[in-house]
Amino acid sequence: MRASDLLHPRPEGLYCPPGDFFIDPVRPVNRALITHGHSDHARSGHRSVLATQQTLDIMGLRYGEQFADTTQAARLGETIVLDGVSVRFHPAGHVLGSAQIAVEHQGTRIVASGDYKRQKDATCRPFEPIQCDVFITEATFGLPVFRHPPDTEEIARLLKSAAQFPERSHLVGAYALGKAQRVMRLLRDAGYDRPIYIHGALARLSEYYQGQGIDLGTLEPATVEGGRQDFAGAIVVGPPSAFADRWARRFPDPISCFASGWMRIRQRAKQGGVELPLIISDHADWDELTGTIKETGAEEIWVTHGREEALVRWCELEGIAARPLHLVGYEDEGD
Amino acid sequence: MNRFAELLDRLVLTPSRNGKLTLLTDYFRSVEDPDRGLALAAITGDLNLAAVKPAMLRALVTERMDAVLFGYSYDYVGDLAETVSLVWPQSPGNIPNREPTLGEVAAKLQAASRSDGPKVLAGLLDNAGISARFAIIKLVTGGLRIGVSARLAKQALADFGKVDVAEIEELWHGLSPPYTGLFAWLEGKAEKPQSTAMALFKPVMLSNPVGDGDLEKLAPADYAAEWKWDGIRVQAAAEGGSRRLYSRTGDDVSGAFPDLADAMHFSAVLDGELLVGDPQEATGTFSDLQQRLNRKTVTTKMQQQYPAFMRCYDLLQIGDEDLRALPFRERRGHLETFVKTLDPSRFDLSPFVQFEDWQALEDLRRAPPHPVIEGVMLKRWDSPYVAGRPKGPWFKWKRDPHTVDAVLMYAQRGHGKRSSFYSDYTFGVWSGGEGEEELVPVGKAYFGFTDEELKQIDKYVRDNTVERFGPVRSVRADRDNGLVLEVAFEGLNRSTRHKSGVAMRFPRISRLRWDKPANEADRIETLQALLDR
Numbered sequence: 001m002r003a004s005d006l007l008h009p010r011p012e013g014l015y016c017p018p019g020d021f022f023i024d025p026v027r028p029v030n031r032a033l034i035t036h037g038h039s040d041h042a043r044s045g046h047r048s049v050l051a052t053q054q055t056l057d058i059m060g061l062r063y064g065e066q067f068a069d070t071t072q073a074a075r076l077g078e079t080i081v082l083d084g085v086s087v088r089f090h091p092a093g094h095v096l097g098s099a100q101i102a103v104e105h106q107g108t109r110i111v112a113s114g115d116y117k118r119q120k121d122a123t124c125r126p127f128e129p130i131q132c133d134v135f136i137t138e139a140t141f142g143l144p145v146f147r148h149p150p151d152t153e154e155i156a157r158l159l160k161s162a163a164q165f166p167e168r169s170h171l172v173g174a175y176a177l178g179k180a181q182r183v184m185r186l187l188r189d190a191g192y193d194r195p196i197y198i199h200g201a202l203a204r205l206s207e208y209y210q211g212q213g214i215d216l217g218t219l220e221p222a223t224v225e226g227g228r229q230d231f232a233g234a235i236v237v238g239p240p241s242a243f244a245d246r247w248a249r250r251f252p253d254p255i256s257c258f259a260s261g262w263m264r265i266r267q268r269a270k271q272g273g274v275e276l277p278l279i280i281s282d283h284a285d286w287d288e289l290t291g292t293i294k295e296t297g298a299e300e301i302w303v304t305h306g307r308e309e310a311l312v313r314w315c316e317l318e319g320i321a322a323r324p325l326h327l328v329g330y331e332d333e334g335d
Numbered sequence: 336m337n338r339f340a341e342l343l344d345r346l347v348l349t350p351s352r353n354g355k356l357t358l359l360t361d362y363f364r365s366v367e368d369p370d371r372g373l374a375l376a377a378i379t380g381d382l383n384l385a386a387v388k389p390a391m392l393r394a395l396v397t398e399r400m401d402a403v404l405f406g407y408s409y410d411y412v413g414d415l416a417e418t419v420s421l422v423w424p425q426s427p428g429n430i431p432n433r434e435p436t437l438g439e440v441a442a443k444l445q446a447a448s449r450s451d452g453p454k455v456l457a458g459l460l461d462n463a464g465i466s467a468r469f470a471i472i473k474l475v476t477g478g479l480r481i482g483v484s485a486r487l488a489k490q491a492l493a494d495f496g497k498v499d500v501a502e503i504e505e506l507w508h509g510l511s512p513p514y515t516g517l518f519a520w521l522e523g524k525a526e527k528p529q530s531t532a533m534a535l536f537k538p539v540m541l542s543n544p545v546g547d548g549d550l551e552k553l554a555p556a557d558y559a560a561e562w563k564w565d566g567i568r569v570q571a572a573a574e575g576g577s578r579r580l581y582s583r584t585g586d587d588v589s590g591a592f593p594d595l596a597d598a599m600h601f602s603a604v605l606d607g608e609l610l611v612g613d614p615q616e617a618t619g620t621f622s623d624l625q626q627r628l629n630r631k632t633v634t635t636k637m638q639q640q641y642p643a644f645m646r647c648y649d650l651l652q653i654g655d656e657d658l659r660a661l662p663f664r665e666r667r668g669h670l671e672t673f674v675k676t677l678d679p680s681r682f683d684l685s686p687f688v689q690f691e692d693w694q695a696l697e698d699l700r701r702a703p704p705h706p707v708i709e710g711v712m713l714k715r716w717d718s719p720y721v722a723g724r725p726k727g728p729w730f731k732w733k734r735d736p737h738t739v740d741a742v743l744m745y746a747q748r749g750h751g752k753r754s755s756f757y758s759d760y761t762f763g764v765w766s767g768g769e770g771e772e773e774l775v776p777v778g779k780a781y782f783g784f785t786d787e788e789l790k791q792i793d794k795y796v797r798d799n800t801v802e803r804f805g806p807v808r809s810v811r812a813d814r815d816n817g818l819v820l821e822v823a824f825e826g827l828n829r830s831t832r833h834k835s836g837v838a839m840r841f842p843r844i845s846r847l848r849w850d851k852p853a854n855e856a857d858r859i860e861t862l863q864a865l866l867d868r
Contacts, residue, residue, distance in 0.1 A: 144400070145408045145421040147465060157341070164361055165354070168751075244748060244806070248755040255354075256754055264421070265412055266347065271805040273748055275348050310407045317401055 001106045003134045003300065006085075009327050014112060014136075018105055019085030021050075023112050033074075033087065035114025036098035037062065037177055050074055050082075052089055054097025054212065058177065061204050074099070076125075092116040093127035094282050095178030096209060102130050110134040111296065117281065118288040119151060122189065123182045123214050127292075135298035136325065139306030140283040141261050148261055148285040154278045155186040158257060161276055162235060169231040169251040170276070173240030173258040176201050178282050180237050181209045183259050184216045186280075187235065197222035197231065199238025199247070224250050244273075261285065290314055338366055339374050339437045340466035343473065346481040350750040355483060359491035363518070370437040372513025375492070377474060379485040381512055384444045385452055387475040389415050395457055399424050416476055420469035423460050435462060438513075440471055486584040496521025501538035501722035504585035508535050533577035536570060536585040537604055537651050537659070538722035542712060542729035549730070550693045557717075559663065560688040560696055562703065563710040563731055564646055565621045565826065566610040567628070571645060572652075573599040580609070591630045595643040598681035603673065606649035606720075607685065610707070611641040614683035618646075618707045621840075622828045622866070644681045647674050651720055659720040663728075666720065700732055709825070710734045736823040737865060738845060739764065740856045742774055743818040746796040748806040749781065756789055757796040757808060760844065762820050766835075766859040774812055775835045775859055780822060783843030792818070792847070817853030821846035827866050837862050 007016050013025030013032075021031040028045035035041055035051075037058030042051070044063040049056065053073040060067060074080060074089040076099065081087075089099040094115040102111045111132040118127055141148075162170050174180040180202050187196060195218040198206060203221065210216055222236050231251045242248065243256055258274045261281030269277040284292060289311060293301055301322040303311045308324035315322030342362050349355050363371050376382035396419050397405055405422060412418040440459055447455040456475060460468050473479050489507065493500040498521065509530030510517055519525035568583040578599040580589045589596045592609070611619035611627060619641060626641050627633065650670040651659050658666050674684045688711055690696040700711050710733035718728035741762035749758035759781040763774035784792065795810075795818055802809040811817065823845040830838035837859075 143408050143411055144404055145412055145418060147421060149465070161345075164357060244755060246755055253752045254754055255751075266344075266417060267413060269348055273750060273754060273806045275350070275354075275750065276345075277348070307407070307411075310404055313401070313403055313407070 001108055003108055003110055006105050006108055007103060007110050007112070007134075007136075009325055014325075014327060016085060016103060019082040019087070019103070021082055021085075021087075023101055023103075024114065031082070032068075033101055034059070035092065035101060035112070036094055038095070038115070038175075041114065044068070048072070050080070050087075052076065052097045052099050055099070057208065058097060058205070061208060090128045090130050091125035093118065093121060093124060096124045096181070096212060096214070098124060100127075100130065102132065108133050110136065111298075112136045113138060113292075115140070115283055116292070117284045118292065119148060119281075121151075121182055121282070122185050123178070123209060129292060129295040131297050133298060134300045134302060135293060135296040136302045136304060137289060137293060137311070138283065139289065139303050139308050139311045141281065141285050142289060142303070142307040142311040144286045144310070146261060146264055146285045147287060148264070148281050149279055151182075151186055151280050152190065154259075154280050155183070155190050158235070158276065158278060159187075159190060159192060161255065161257075162233065165255060166233045168253045168255050169234045169236055171243050171248060171251060171254045171256050172235060172237045172278070173243050173256070173260075173274075174237055174280075175260075175282075176239050177205050179259055179280065180239075181206055181214065181216060182282070183237060183278075183280065184219070185214060188215065188217045192235070193217065194235075195220045197234050197236040199236070199242050201239050201242070202237060222250070240272075293320065294318075336437050336440055336463060336467040336470060337434050338362065339370065339377075340470035342374065343470055343479060343481055344466060346483055350482075352487065354751070355487060356491050356494055359483070359488065360495045363491065363495045363521075368515045368518060369513030372515060372518060373437050373441050375488060375514060376512035377479060378481070378483050378488045382441065382474070384441065384475055385447060385449065386477050387452060387456060387472075389476065391453055392416075392419055392456075392472065392476070395419075395453055395460075396423060416472040417469060419460075420465055420472055423468055425461075434464070434467060435459065440474070444475060484584075485586055489585070492517070492521060496523075499723070502527075504536055504538050505722075506530055506535075507585055508532060508579070508581075508587065534572040534574040534579045534604075536572065536579075536581045538585070539568065539570060539583045539606065540649075540720050540722060540729065541583075541724040542731040543724060543726055545713070545730045545732040553713075555690065555692050555696075557715055558713045558730075559667070559716055560690055561648065561685050561712045561714070562688060562705070562708045563712045563733065564608040564610060564618070564685070565707050565709040566608040566624055566646070569607060569609040569645065570651075571595075571599055571605040571607070573604075574602050591627060591633055592643045593633065594638045595645060595681055598678045601673075601677065602654050603650065604652040605645065605647050605670075605673075605682075606651060607645045607647040607682075609643060609645055611643055613642065613680060614644050614646065615679065618705065620707055621826060625828055642680075644683070646683055646685045648685050649720060662717040662719060663714050664716045696732075700734060703734065708734075733825075736825055736845075737827075738821055738823045739777075739862060740819050740848060740851060741777060741822050742812045742853050742856045743792075743796075743810050743820055744774055744776055744812050746792070746808050746810055753789075756793045758789060758793070760792070760820065762822060763812070764835075764857045764859050764862065765854075772814060772854075776833070777835045777837055777859070777862060778822065778824070778839040778842045780820075780842045780844050783823070783845055784847070788844075788847055812853060814854040815852075817856075819848035819851040819853060819856050820844050821848055827862060829866060835859060835862075837866060 012027045014023040022029045023033045024041040025032050030047045032046040033050045037055045042059050044067040046068045048070040049068040050072045056071050079086050079088050086104040088102045092098040092100045100113045109132045111130050115138050116127050174183050198219050255275050257276040259278040259280040262268045263277030263279045302325040304325045304327045312322045345358050408422050409418045489503045490500050492503050509532035516528040520527050570581040572579050578596050611624045713730040715728045741764050744763045745761040746757035747759040761779045763776040765772045766775045767773050799811040800808045801811050824839040824842040826840045828838045
């Protein structure tokens with residue numbers, strides 16, 4: 001069967017007519033398959049949701065246990081048949097619980113990657129390349145300028161700055177699910193053993209990560225009441241928006257840091273008032289995107305959310321059929 | 336190379352002066368010769384490398400990658416050096432054993448001829464990582480633009496060696512990259528370098544503002560008074576065929592004023608004010624002088640239209656004789672005799688202001704005889720000429736600042752302690768005819784208010800935001816709504832860069848006018864009138 005009959009975009013999201021399900025729908029639907037727990041991919045109000053157990057747990061934490069009428073946990077690598085269509089979840093390496101979804105019917109296999117990265121990350125399982133006919137790739141950082149450095153180098157710069165400016169606090173802006181925990185884990189792996197102070201928005205998710213066996217060390221709320229009054233020398237992690245807010249006034253002469261792939265572009269850092277940009281991303285960079293496309297062996301590439309045109313151009317130069325897939329409602333990484 | 340690249344990246348994003356100083360001193364401490372000296376030279380603009388044109392850089396990169404992909408990338412990033420540093424393809428088979436040092440990079444670039452320059456550059460880029468590539472491209476395309484002045488770099492050297500910055504300034508023009516002797520001295524490993532160069536800078540003596548109650552404690556008879564001219568303070572040093580004009584921070588500005596430098600037929604060091612016009616006839620305004628500032632070269636026409644001259648305040652050296660230890664009264668005597676020997680179209684003497692008591696001087700200060708006077712200077716008759724800003728011997732007593740009532744238009748978040756406050760304000764005044772009034776921005780200020788007032792303005796900004804662009808908020812400001820700020824400033828310059836046509840000098844918020852309706856703020860004509868005076 002034609003690939004576009006197996007999966008195609010609809011206003012609600014990517015739809016599979018023979019299986020009657022959507023992947024990461026942006027509006028409430030009857031049956032939703034969810035790749036990962038970020039709020040633009042995982043929304044509440046669907047009748048039934050199929051996702052990894054960790055993604056279901058995260059949705060429960062964010063939306064309350066009643067986020068869907070029925071839920072089903074997909075085990076990684078296990079085939080589930082929906083109205084004759086086989087679906088399988090494979091790790092995507094994006095955040096805890098994230099998965100690619102392979103959809104197969106009458107000899108045609110499409111892999112919807114969701115968001116993914118190839119850099120190693122101690123807070124989630126690594127991406128597994130799956131052979132397929134059509135690979136649906138994200139393109140958040142789909143330009144040759146995006147080349148993420150090793151995350152350990154970025155954390156080393158943060159620690160160096162913390163040593164250089166011991167009288168100031170370092171405020172690290174990081175997305176509450178995934179990025180924040182990865183930053184904390186990287187700090188621990190680099191030998192940083194002082195308490196890390198966190199914004200309230202990170203508390204439950206970080207606790208969940210710790211419960212899943214991801215050791216983040218001692219985390220303390222970055223509150224003033226009854227706790228410490230002086231954050232000199234501290235590393236504080238919170239959602240980027242919080243640092244522009246009045247909340248941040250409790251910190252002494254803070255150095256604003258932001259952990260994001262966008263920090264590769266100096267002007268982005270400058271405009272955001274970021275003094276110490278940390279180029280740490282949960283999305284694939286240009287080399288990871290192009291490398292992954294080749295690895296999947298797919299004859300056709302569908303490119304979605306991000307800078308489609310450059311990746312489509314690259315595929316053309318490589319002799320791989322490619323087209324942009326216009327899905328709406330997905331956000332950029334970060335603020 | 337990576338350490339230098341990292342330093343550049345940190346400096347460009349660090350707004351605070353102290354933060355920059357820490358980054359620079361740490362760099363000097365942790366990096367060895369000659370790299371640290373070459374980095375210093377790159378920052379102060381003293382590292383001379385063959386320049387590479389943007390078109391050549393673009394040609395180099397599109398030989399190596401698809402032009403369409405490069406086009407997408409450049410459109411997105413907007414900066415050529417940065418784009419090239421990011422997209423430059425790294426050949427997987429060619430991984431260097433180690434990063435090249437800044438010294439190796441500079442040596443290769445200096446040795447390259449014009450014809451093999453591109454090849455040498457490409458070879459360097461092949462062997463460097465992203466940050467290092469950016470730094471290399473910045474070095475060859477000229478202009479680091481990292482917000483560090485030569486003055487700040489010298490301050491960092493002073494902090495690093497725990498010496499007075501005046502000592503660095505005095506030595507500076509006799510030194511050359513990579514400054515090995517200078518660093519050895521600052522680290523206490525060698526004697527202070529002895530300079531054999533001619534016409535060196537002598538650190539300038541500065542004054543303190545007259546504070547409340549200061550004058551009551553001083554006897555008028557102990558002080559001489561001179562007009563404070565609104566030009567730029569310069570030092571003219573000539574010796575053995577070397578002629579240099581220095582700014583007050585020791586930057587060599589001779590290149591911008593060849594007309595004045597050519598008239599320095601003497602062997603002496605003079606302190607004075609650089610002005611434009613004809614000392615016999617008319618003194619030009621600061622706005623006129625500005626036409627001559629910050630230029631590397633200057634046209635004949637410009638020199639004719641705005642000829643530069645020096646109004647002399649002091650004489651620091653004559654021949655081999657250093658006069659700085661003499662009292663002001665004696666130096667002044669030498670100066671008066673000396674100025675008579677100079678070209679009268681290029682040099683004149685700063686006249687004394689005669690006064691009996693402080694009240695009489697106050698009256699003169701408030702109504703000076705010339706618009707290019709910005710106040711009076713007081714100098715103790717017995718004061719020696721010492722570097723820096725000693726408290727007591729010299730005072731400046733400026734005329735009162737101008738003020739204007741303007742409306743807050745945009746607010747930007749600050750940095751460091753102020754990163755969660757909207758603390759940088761763009762303000763405007765009214766223009767346009769009746770019924771068509773609109774605000775036109777006339778300046779930006781980020782100090783002058785108290786911490787308590789900052790909190791109040793911050794709240795006002797958050798409550799009255801109309802639009803947000805990154806860290807900037809546009810604030811509700813129309814005929815019926817808006818916060819009026821009383822802005823004090825020292826003067827106005829004509830500006831072609833600003834829509835309003837004016838640029839304020841040293842603007843600061845002097846008062847919050849919560850009581851004043853926005854439509855009663857000043858109009859642009861009020862400022863224009865000041866300009867035409």
